[in-house]
Amino acid sequence: MKRREFVYKGIQAGILTTASLTFGNIPNLLASTPQKYDLVAIKGGEPGSMFDKAMKSLGGMNAFVKKGDRVVVKPNIGWDVIPERAANTNPVLVKRIVEHCIESGASEVYVFDHTCDDWKRCYSNSGIERAVKEAGGKIVPGNSERYYQEVVVEKGKRLKESKVHELILECDVFINVPVLKSHSSADLTISMKNLMGIVWDRRFWHSNDLHQCIADFTSYRKPDLNVVDAYNIMMKNGPRGVSQSDVYMMKSQIISTDIVAADAAAAKLFGKEPENIEHIKMASDMNLGEIDLSKLNINRIIL
Amino acid sequence: MANLKKIRVVISLIFFIPTSVLFLDFIGIIPLDLYDYILFLQFIPSAVEFIDAITLTSLGFLIILILVILFGRIYCSSICPIGTLQDIISNFSGRIKNHFFGWSKGLNWLRYTILIIAVFSIPFIGVFLIGLLDPFSNFGRIVTNLIRPLFILLNNLLALILESGNYYIIYPVDIKEISIAGIIFSVAIFLTLLLMSIKKGRLFCNTICPVGALLGLISRLSIFKIKINKDECDSCGMCETVCKAECINPDTKEIDFERCVICFNCIRDCPTTAINYYKESKEVNEKGNLFSKGRRKFIFDLYSLVGLLSGLSFAQVKIIPEKESTIVVNRLAAVTPPGSNNINHFTSTCTACHLCISVCPTQVLQPSILHYGLQGFLQPRMDYITNFCNYECVRCTEICPTGALEKLLPENKKLIQLGKSIFVKENCIVETEKKECGACSEHCPTKAVRMIPYENNLNIPEVKNEYCVGCGACEFACPTKPYKAIYIDGNPEHLKAEIPPDEIIEEEIDYKEEFPF
Numbered sequence: 166m167k168r169r170e171f172v173y174k175g176i177q178a179g180i181l182t183t184a185s186l187t188f189g190n191i192p193n194l195l196a197s198t199p200q201k202y203d204l205v206a207i208k209g210g211e212p213g214s215m216f217d218k219a220m221k222s223l224g225g226m227n228a229f230v231k232k233g234d235r236v237v238v239k240p241n242i243g244w245d246v247i248p249e250r251a252a253n254t255n256p257v258l259v260k261r262i263v264e265h266c267i268e269s270g271a272s273e274v275y276v277f278d279h280t281c282d283d284w285k286r287c288y289s290n291s292g293i294e295r296a297v298k299e300a301g302g303k304i305v306p307g308n309s310e311r312y313y314q315e316v317v318v319e320k321g322k323r324l325k326e327s328k329v330h331e332l333i334l335e336c337d338v339f340i341n342v343p344v345l346k347s348h349s350s351a352d353l354t355i356s357m358k359n360l361m362g363i364v365w366d367r368r369f370w371h372s373n374d375l376h377q378c379i380a381d382f383t384s385y386r387k388p389d390l391n392v393v394d395a396y397n398i399m400m401k402n403g404p405r406g407v408s409q410s411d412v413y414m415m416k417s418q419i420i421s422t423d424i425v426a427a428d429a430a431a432a433k434l435f436g437k438e439p440e441n442i443e444h445i446k447m448a449s450d451m452n453l454g455e456i457d458l459s460k461l462n463i464n465r466i467i468l
Numbered sequence: 469m470a471n472l473k474k475i476r477v478v479i480s481l482i483f484f485i486p487t488s489v490l491f492l493d494f495i496g497i498i499p500l501d502l503y504d505y506i507l508f509l510q511f512i513p514s515a516v517e518f519i520d521a522i523t524l525t526s527l528g529f530l531i532i533l534i535l536v537i538l539f540g541r542i543y544c545s546s547i548c549p550i551g552t553l554q555d556i557i558s559n560f561s562g563r564i565k566n567h568f569f570g571w572s573k574g575l576n577w578l579r580y581t582i583l584i585i586a587v588f589s590i591p592f593i594g595v596f597l598i599g600l601l602d603p604f605s606n607f608g609r610i611v612t613n614l615i616r617p618l619f620i621l622l623n624n625l626l627a628l629i630l631e632s633g634n635y636y637i638i639y640p641v642d643i644k645e646i647s648i649a650g651i652i653f654s655v656a657i658f659l660t661l662l663l664m665s666i667k668k669g670r671l672f673c674n675t676i677c678p679v680g681a682l683l684g685l686i687s688r689l690s691i692f693k694i695k696i697n698k699d700e701c702d703s704c705g706m707c708e709t710v711c712k713a714e715c716i717n718p719d720t721k722e723i724d725f726e727r728c729v730i731c732f733n734c735i736r737d738c739p740t741t742a743i744n745y746y747k748e749s750k751e752v753n754e755k756g757n758l759f760s761k762g763r764r765k766f767i768f769d770l771y772s773l774v775g776l777l778s779g780l781s782f783a784q785v786k787i788i789p790e791k792e793s794t795i796v797v798n799r800l801a802a803v804t805p806p807g808s809n810n811i812n813h814f815t816s817t818c819t820a821c822h823l824c825i826s827v828c829p830t831q832v833l834q835p836s837i838l839h840y841g842l843q844g845f846l847q848p849r850m851d852y853i854t855n856f857c858n859y860e861c862v863r864c865t866e867i868c869p870t871g872a873l874e875k876l877l878p879e880n881k882k883l884i885q886l887g888k889s890i891f892v893k894e895n896c897i898v899e900t901e902k903k904e905c906g907a908c909s910e911h912c913p914t915k916a917v918r919m920i921p922y923e924n925n926l927n928i929p930e931v932k933n934e935y936c937v938g939c940g941a942c943e944f945a946c947p948t949k950p951y952k953a954i955y956i957d958g959n960p961e962h963l964k965a966e967i968p969p970d971e972i973i974e975e976e977i978d979y980k981e982e983f984p985f
Contacts, residue, residue, distance in 0.1 A: 206983050206985070208979055208983070209979035209980070245858060245859065245860055273634065281910075281911055281945075282858055282859075283829045283830050283858045283861070285496070285829065286829065286858060286860065286861070290860075303634075303636055304636070305636045306636070306639040306640070308639075308642070309639075309640045309641075309642050310642070311628075311640060311642075348906075348910070349906045349909040349910050349918070349919045349927070350904055350905060350906025350907060350909065350910050350919070350927075351904070351906075367907075368907070368945075368947035369947070371897065371905045371906075371907040371945075371947040372897050372901070372905065372947035372948065373901075373903075374901070374903040374904075375903065375904050375905060375906075376903075376904060401971075402915050404910055405910065405911065405912070405913060407913070407914060407915050407968050408968075408970055410970045410971065410972045413977075414977065415977060416977075416979055429985075430983075430985055433983075433984045433985045434983070434984060434985075436984075443904070458985045463985070465982070465983050467979070467980055467982075467983075468979075
């Protein structure tokens with residue numbers, strides 16, 4: 166934050182910035198539909214149309230994104246593979262989400278990931294770069310340490326501090342869009358694991374109890390919305406996958422503001438018990454969300 | 469005739485600018501199929517490729533030889549990037565402070581000695597010496613190691629400014645590793661060039677450069693030559709002072725054409741029409757002295773070069789971590805880049821021009837120091853501490869001007885094993901911390917590194933080397949310090965990797981089925 170502010174102020178020196186105050190957030194008095202559901206699970210449709218329907222039952226994107234908001238949409242773009250391999254979030258879904266944000270009046274919609282493979286190839290071959298641009302969002306690099314600012318993870322048991330992408334620190338709304346996959350280290354990768362793409366030093370996590378670090382970091386900044394892409398899911402050889410035969414078409418989507426609930430539901434969808442996924446269990450124990458789906462008001466939509 | 473110089477300058481820039489851009493292109497916007505066209509006429513790379521395997525793209529040096537027989541040292545005049553770089557330097561220094569060149573006898577014995585040693589060393593040490601002296605490769609190293617980082621810094625500064633205004637049109641580029649050996653060698657060559665070109669014009673080309681020496685010899689046969697017509701000359705001495713090669717003798721009014729880099733400065737500045745570029749006629753054809761004596765002070769420069777070669781063995785500094793792994797990684801062989809087939813082929817054909825290092829998007833290619841032995845000094849190696857090789861990428865194989873890296877299609881590259889993955893259980897987090905990690909398996913593109921059940925419900929890596937391509941993703945991702953728990957040992961001869969067997973999920977899904985919650 167400091168670095169950007171410094172540069173920003175340097176450039177703006179001499180220019181009156183008071184005008185911008187008048188464009189700040191006006192309290193939204195009108196559209197406050199009460200949120201009926203804790204979680205929406207939908208299946209049987211295409212990624213875009215499922216998202217449309219699911220969001221409608223959550224009161225629309227207007228319930229999350231206000232006029233003038235700066236939004237970060239964080240898909241999984243970790244790997245240099247084509248969309249059919251389902252190692253990255255479905256680009257059609259990402260595009261639809263960005264469109265919803267812009268329709269709700271977002272001033273900027275940023276999309277990035279701290280990729281594992283060469284980031285430019287990931288952005289391009291995942292189809293996400295194009296999808297974001299077509300939808301009117303901004304695809305932003307996450308490849309350089311200079312974007313990441315040191316933060317303190319107060320509730321962290323093992324992870325006490327981490328370097329987080331500055332856009333996460335600056336944005337008004339943070340939408341997490343993981344893809345459901347098998348994972349060689351974390352068992353499954355869903356919403357919480359997807360947050361490893363907004364931090365810099367992942368090696369520290371790996372060498373200091375990965376599951377605990379994943380749970381710890383969830384306590385730092387919970388996304389405002391989690392959209393789990395389970396349209397095509399990688400059943401084995403995750404997170405990168407070896408071939409198309411790792412992929413299973415499930416045509417599903419799970420949306421929730423509760424990151425633990427979203428992951429618990431997605432784990433069930435995958436055929437695993439959330440209690441057996443260590444980081445989901447740890448996050449539940451740290452009271453970061455609800456692991457027991459029977460306690461939630463779930464809207465199940467089958468198209 | 470007076471326009472010859474202008475034409476020469478234009479041709480020089482036509483070669484110089486695109487060649488520089490290839491080495492400077494850190495974004496990767498130049499299409500890779502242009503590389504062959506732009507570098508087609510570079511003498512040493514083309515000759516090395518020709519000797520290694522005759523291909524259409526390796527015929528460039530033959531064209532140069534024909535051009536030299538026709539017109540003199542055209543390569544030195546306009547095509548050699550180091551030649552043009554020196555011209556640019558002496559032009560700038562001339563603007564700051566007027567400098568006049570003057571006839572010198574030339575260090576013929578020295579340049580022939582260097583040429584002979586370089587050529588006859590090929591059977592013993594491959595193109596090691598040639599590569600260190602080759603003007604094209606030196607240009608590549610200077611641009612890659614010295615100029616390119618400046619462009620990247622400028623880019624990053626610009627990116628920072630734009631980004632603060634919320635523009636993400638350009639992005640910063642991280643320099644992940646700095647090659648000290650590459651920088652020191654490039655600085656030394658660059659300083660030598662700087663000094664020589666300011667004081668003595670094209671001295672480098674006529675003393676050190678083996679290409680200059682060879683083409684000089686051949687230019688004795690040239691059909692077109694620059695000659696002074698003694699009858700027309702009014703002995704003003706102007707030509708001598710503007711001759712970059714210092715090869716015009718004002719007393720005898722003769723041009724040592726062997727050293728002439730046909731820059732046409734003399735023709736442009738001659739107040740009379742005495743100097744001309746024309747077809748050789750028999751009466752003016754005189755044999756030069758093959759072993760004329762040279763000046764001692766230039767020997768210093770040679771010594772400094774030799775000193776550089778012997779004195780370069782720097783250990784690269786690595787970060788020492790808080791919690792240390794214990795088993796030292798003992799890599800038996802350095803990993804050669806894809807397309808190099810085997811280490812001998814690679815080290816004997818690579819001139820270390822660093823073009824592959826420039827086009828590599830991950831920076832996994834880094835100049836070696838003594839990883840391949842002295843013979844492979846500055847040749848690129850796969851540095852898996854810096855990064856790993858992108859599974860789908862074949863950029864380096866597509867642009868190699870010497871054929872040290874053969875062209876590969878992505879589907880073929882994926883079946884080549886550059887090295888084998890070695891797992892050191894004693895260093896592994898799962899073993900030492902009794903916690904899950906799996907970073908290696910996560911990054912592995914073929915799942916040659918898999919996680920298998922281990923004590924206390926944990927999973928530990930297992931390596932199936934038949935599927936390993938040696939990309940180094942596992943080694944790069946491994947978080948243990950200072951020694952990795954998994955690393956790639958190079959295959960001196962690249963082997964074939966197998967495709968992992970496919971198990972297709974055949975379960976049908978009923979989309980009307982209720983959710984499992």
